[in-house]
Amino acid sequence: MSGRSARLPRALSSSFVLPTLAAAALVVTATGASVAESPPALTLDFTKQEAAVARSEEAAEEATVSDLATRRQASAMQSAALQGRAESQLRAARNAARKAAAEKAARAKAEQEGKRWVEALRGGRLTSDFGPRWGRNHDGLDIGAPSGTPLYAMSRGTVVRSFLHPTFGNKIEIKYWDGSVSWYAHMSARLVRAGDTVMPGDIVGRVGSTGNSTGPHLHLEIHPAAGVDNPMNPASWLRSRGVMGA
Known part of the structure; x- marks a missing residue:
């Protein structure tokens, strides 16, 4: 072989870019060199980290949604309790008013009845x-x-x-x-x-x-x-x- 340096195929020149795995395969084929497979491992580790972060964020979001739902439920229950107490007080007030009116009417009737005059002896x-x-x-x-x-x-x-x-x-x-x-x-x-x-x-x-x-x-x-x-x-x-x- 002459003293001229070996020429790389055009597909491996600096102006030509292939996907990482395809380029590595061509390099190995052309030069006989070995290619480390660390990038795929790094990529896998990074994906796990991202998944963990995503899960953490999802859990946090679910916790926030659950907390909001719990607060809304508590607020609704409190509002219902307040409304129930208000309605109960209103019913009690109405019942008291009705009772007072009934007692007043009964007193008036008794007063009127008490002033009625009847015979001391019937048929004498x-x-x-x-x-x-x-x-x-x-x-x-x-x-x-x-x-x-x-x-x-x-x-x-x-x-x-x-x-x-x-x-x-x-x-x-x-x-x-x-x-x-x-x-x-x-x-x-x-x-x-x-x-x-x-x-x-x-x-x-x-x-x-x-x-x-x-x-x-x-x-x-x-x-x-x-x-x-x-x-x-x-x-x-x-x-x-x-x-x-x-």
């Missing part, structure tokens, strides 16, 4: 009127009825006295809401005690003939106030209250 017969009788004044009305017939409170009031009197026999005194007082006398039974509250139509006693009496009847007296012995005509008092039974 007037046997003696108010006025002069047997040389003295008869201070009430005598209404005859069978013994044991119920006697009723004529309106809302309080029992002032309930006792056995030598002349009146079993006697009760009821002070009504307008201040006037009724006396029921000669009863066979007293069914209320002093201090009891009565409403219109409550049974307070029964017709009898106790004390100074000639037969079963109710002796009814009306006085302007408790403790004042100044009887008025029960008939006019009853008529002024719309009670027509006596």
Whole structure:
């Protein structure tokens, strides 16, 4: 072979570039030299590192998304709890208002009911009127009825006295809401005690003939106030209250 240097094929000149693996194969073929395979190893290591970084970033992103979801859920639960408490308070306020209105209506109804007037004795017969009788004044009305017939409170009031009197026999005194007082006398039974509250139509006693009496009847007296012995005509008092039974 002459002294001229060996000439590389044109494909291996500095102006021609092949992919790394193809160039290396040509070099080995042309020169007989060996080629190290470190670049592929470096490339593989770098790919693993990138994958690890990607996984780390993905995990961080998932953690962030999970944290945001947890916060949103907590916020939604808190909002729901606040709304629930507000609705509960509103319901409680409405219920309280309804209850107060119902109680007020009940009180008004009870007040109206309590001021109603009814007969003391139903189905009785007037046997003696108010006025002069047997040389003295008869201070009430005598209404005859069978013994044991119920006697009723004529309106809302309080029992002032309930006792056995030598002349009146079993006697009760009821002070009504307008201040006037009724006396029921000669009863066979007293069914209320002093201090009891009565409403219109409550049974307070029964017709009898106790004390100074000639037969079963109710002796009814009306006085302007408790403790004042100044009887008025029960008939006019009853008529002024719309009670027509006596």
